[in-house]
Amino acid sequence: MDRRTLLGGSGVLLAAQALSLKTEARAVMTPVLAEDQHFMQLAIEQAKLGDFPFGAVIVRDGKVVAEGFNSGKRLHDPTAHGEMMAIRHFLENHSPQEFQDATLYTSGEPCVMCMGAIIWCRFKRMVFAASISELATRIGQIDITSAQIAKATPFLAIEITGGVLSAEAMQLFPEKQ
Numbered sequence: 001m002d003r004r005t006l007l008g009g010s011g012v013l014l015a016a017q018a019l020s021l022k023t024e025a026r027a028v029m030t031p032v033l034a035e036d037q038h039f040m041q042l043a044i045e046q047a048k049l050g051d052f053p054f055g056a057v058i059v060r061d062g063k064v065v066a067e068g069f070n071s072g073k074r075l076h077d078p079t080a081h082g083e084m085m086a087i088r089h090f091l092e093n094h095s096p097q098e099f100q101d102a103t104l105y106t107s108g109e110p111c112v113m114c115m116g117a118i119i120w121c122r123f124k125r126m127v128f129a130a131s132i133s134e135l136a137t138r139i140g141q142i143d144i145t146s147a148q149i150a151k152a153t154p155f156l157a158i159e160i161t162g163g164v165l166s167a168e169a170m171q172l173f174p175e176k177q
Contacts, residue, residue, distance in 0.1 A: 027150030030159040035062065036127055039105045040164040042067070044129065044172070046082060047107040052139075053172035054082035056106040058090050060098065066090035082106060083114040087121060099123050107169045108135050109162060112142050115149045118158070125159040129169035138173035 039059050046055025050070035058066040068085025072078050083106050090099070103125040104118055109132045118126050126146065135141050150158050 026153050026155075026157045027147040028157055028159045029147065030125070030161045032161055032164055036105070036161060036164045039064070039103075040107070040127065040129055041168075043082075043105040043107045044165060044169055046086075047169065047172055050082060053169075054106070054108050056082040056086040056104055058086050058102050058104050060102045065094065065102070066092075079113065081111065081114050082108075083110055084117060087117060096121065103127060105164075107172070110146050112144050112149065115146045118146075119150065119153050119156055122156060123158060125161070127161040127164055129163070129165045130173075131162055131166065134166060134170055135173070138170070138176055 039057055042057045042064060043055045046057060046067050046069040047053040048069075049055065051073040052070040054070040056068050057064050066086045066089040068082050068087070068089055070082045071080040071085055083104060086104065090102075099121040100123070102123055104123050105127045106114075106129070108130045109128040110118060110126070115126075128146065132141050132143060132145050136143065146160055146162075150156075150160060
């Protein structure tokens with residue numbers, strides 16, 4: 001079907017039908033696992049190194065395979081969030097297909113950009129400490145949760161666990177004045 005046909009009638013009906021199809025929620029909220037606190041502690045240690053207190057570790061087969069912390073100021077790169085830096089470090093030694101068997105631990109619930117990257121990488125699981133709503137009490141946040149983004153993603157299911165060592169992560173952020 002060419003563009004004129006698509007815009008002329010029958011294509012519009014097909015497009016409308018495709019847009020109206022319901023997609024099931026793809027965020028699978030999962031309980032805390034025994035190893036989650038250990039790996040989250042490592043993500044929080046990474047956060048302590050950051051320009052802003054956000055850190056992440058990527059784990060495969062029970063081993064940390066990449067780390068990252070917020071480096072936005074030092075790299076003059078507003079996309080250098082902890083999760084993005086961990087993803088970049090992972091790709092230095094691993095193929096993108098290996099994300100599918102990995103878990104990303106992050107000291108703060110991912111922002112829209114980072115959660116989008118986590119989904120596009122096709123991580124199996126993502127675990128966060130402080131939630132968007134908790135972080136918003138201390139710093140500016142876009143009020144869209146990782147679960148909301150995952151639920152809008154019909155092509156991938158991702159397991160999400162939140163609140164692991166949240167109080168400890170929140171201690172890294174100063175109180176709002």
